[in-house]
Amino acid sequence: xxxxxxxxxxxxxxxxxxxxxxxxxxxxxxxxxxxxxxxxxxxxxxxxxxxxxxxxxxxxxxxxxxxxxxxxxxxxxxxxxxxxxxxxxxxxxxxxxxxxxxxxxxxxxxxxxxxxxxxxxxxxxxxxxxxxxxxxxxxxxxxxxxxxxxxxxxxxxxxxx
Numbered sequence: 001x002x003x004x005x006x007x008x009x010x011x012x013x014x015x016x017x018x019x020x021x022x023x024x025x026x027x028x029x030x031x032x033x034x035x036x037x038x039x040x041x042x043x044x045x046x047x048x049x050x051x052x053x054x055x056x057x058x059x060x061x062x063x064x065x066x067x068x069x070x071x072x073x074x075x076x077x078x079x080x081x082x083x084x085x086x087x088x089x090x091x092x093x094x095x096x097x098x099x100x101x102x103x104x105x106x107x108x109x110x111x112x113x114x115x116x117x118x119x120x121x122x123x124x125x126x127x128x129x130x131x132x133x134x135x136x137x138x139x140x141x142x143x144x145x146x147x148x149x150x151x152x153x154x155x156x157x158x159x160x161x
Contacts, residue, residue, distance in 0.1 A: 007133060010133050010137075011126060011133045011136075014126065014133060014136055014137055014140060015123065015126050015127065017140065018119050018122050018123050018126070018136075018140055019123065021115075021119055021140075021143065021144065021147075022116065022119045022120065022123065024150055025112050025115055025116045025119065025147060025150065026116065028108075028112050028147075028150055029109065029112050029113060029116060032105060032108060032109050032112065033109055035105065036100070036105045036106060036109055039096045039097075039099055039100050039105065040096075040100070042092055042093065042096040043093045043096040043097050043100070044093075045089075045093075046089040046090065046091075046092040046093030046094075046096065047089070047090070047093040049085070049086070049089040050086045050087075050089040050090040050093065051086075053082045053083070053085045053086035053089065054082065054083070054086045056068070056082060057078075057079045057082055057083070065077060065078045065079040065082075066078075068082075104149075108149055111146050111147055111149075112147055112150070114146065115143045115146045115147045118139065118142075118143050118146075119140075119143055122136050122139055122140055122143070
């Protein structure tokens with residue numbers, strides 16, 4: 001088989017692999033970025049509300065909580081409701097923060113976005129002939145390694161490492 005045919009087949013195969021990986025990375029980024037944003041928002045809002053719910057009783061003391069209880073016509077003391085709401089908000093903020101950290105959401109999103117840009121460059125370079133197949137293959141392998149966490153997401157839980 002002539003070298004040009006084999007090279008052209010390799011280039012075409014690599015281009016298909018790059019396009020498939022780009023689609024996979026795009027799907028991940030499309031799902032992970034909104035999830036990251038939601039978790040960050042819950043962290044910020046939950047922490048802020050927890051502080052706000054405890055600020056009134058802390059600053060105003062019994063006078064404030066008695067006034068709030070009467071104003072709202074509550075059957076329980078207002079400080080109990082405020083402390084319960086603060087605890088719930090604090091738990092939500094803590095859980096969101098831990099999910100971001102333990103699941104490496106921010107790191108995975110950053111790596112996927114970086115890989116997506118590199119894959120786009122490789123696709124354009126191969127299509128226009130500005131990048132040789134061997135160089136593109138080497139760069140593609142680096143990209144695949146960079147987003148290796150995606151491979152586990154596509155497998156059923158029983159098959160994951």
